[in-house]
Amino acid sequence: MKIRSDRRFGVRRVPRDDLDLAYVREGRTGATPLLAIPGGPGMGSVLPYRRLRRMAARRGFDVVMVEHRGVGFSRRDRLGADLPQERLTVSAAVEDLVAVLDACAIDRAVVYGTSYGGYLAQMLGATHPERVSAMVLDSTYASVGDFDRNRDHMRRLLWEGDDPGSQGVAAALRALVAAGKVTDEQVAIVVPLAYELGGVPLLTRLLAAVDGGRRRLWDRLAAMVEAELSGVRPYVLEFDLAGAINFREAYAQRPDGLPLDPALPYARVAARFPAFAGEPADLPAALPNFTWPVAVVSGARDLRSVRAVAERIRDLTPHGVLVPFDGMAHSLLDFHPAAALVVSRYTARGDLELLPALTGRLEALPGGRRAALVAALLRLSLTGSRRSSRL
Structure with missing residues (x-):
């Protein structure tokens, strides 16, 4: 996609060294x-x-x-060159947020961050608490160690079948791996995505389709x-x-040789980035100093930021409230913006x-039907796969 002008999208600019x-x-x-x-x-x-x-x-x-x-309209400097990797840091990204608040003459804002954006929101609160009036932390994490908590939860749920509702799908997944019908990296990529989109029912049907060729x-x-x-x-x-x-400051997980490892696909591309x-x-040490209301949003099917991680963030903030969505996965902001607002x-309002x-x-x-629509389309595809060997 080539954008000839950013005017039609209402883009404004604020100088940040040689980056507008x-x-x-x-x-x-x-x-x-x-501030979203x-x-x-x-x-x-x-x-x-x-x-x-x-x-x-x-x-x-x-x-x-x-x-x-480093993205889109902020990818290149004034000479048209991509920003160098050393200019891409969490601290610089946080100061970008402050610079834009200054340019907008906004002293304090409700800060809504989802996923990595929630990590930036917490960094903003830790370094510039005077700019925050309230905060929504959606499907996020507070430290790189939280990724290990996510991995442990996913394995208990979908590999070991500790939950009675997931015992059958876990057994089916183990059988597929033992039969050599799927690779470890494919499992790490597809299984969490299918579960987030449609839970155990969709994943069960998908594994059965693969087992049938x-x-x-x-x-x-x-x-x-x-x-x-x-x-x-x-x-x-x-x-x-x-x-x-991501790789320099916000993600440190490495493959551990065990099944269902979300670190595998990241390990394949890690050599392109700084260690x-x-x-x-x-951040866990900073969260107790957050004096504003904090809503911690968590989807029950979220495997990238599991409920235990959300509860930990809630417990560390003095005024945190867990906002649990039983039918959602990762990022309320992306999949149900009306609910997020x-x-x-x-x-x-302080009524969290x-x-x-x-x-x-x-x-x-x-x-809020985007995720449900995707899951429905996938179910239709699986239904069609019984009538067509081309799926």
């Missing part, structure tokens, strides 16, 4: 300021979230989103995840450059204690 950092703002000045930070590293802010910004403006927010450095859907899911790590979708997902932040050097701050409104009882109603709000 891109950001967008929508809504009425003087309304509740909302998407995941990644590598996820675009400008193009993928146009609908979210329109919804936020209609709901009384003055919403600001910063295009992550119908691999088309399995291979498509594997290719989709591999494309996120190795390919580039300009202005949408550009991990090829921004991944330097892990350490986290820029101790309601969570933001309650949190901004009311949210846990409302999550069922929030999931039923219009505009």
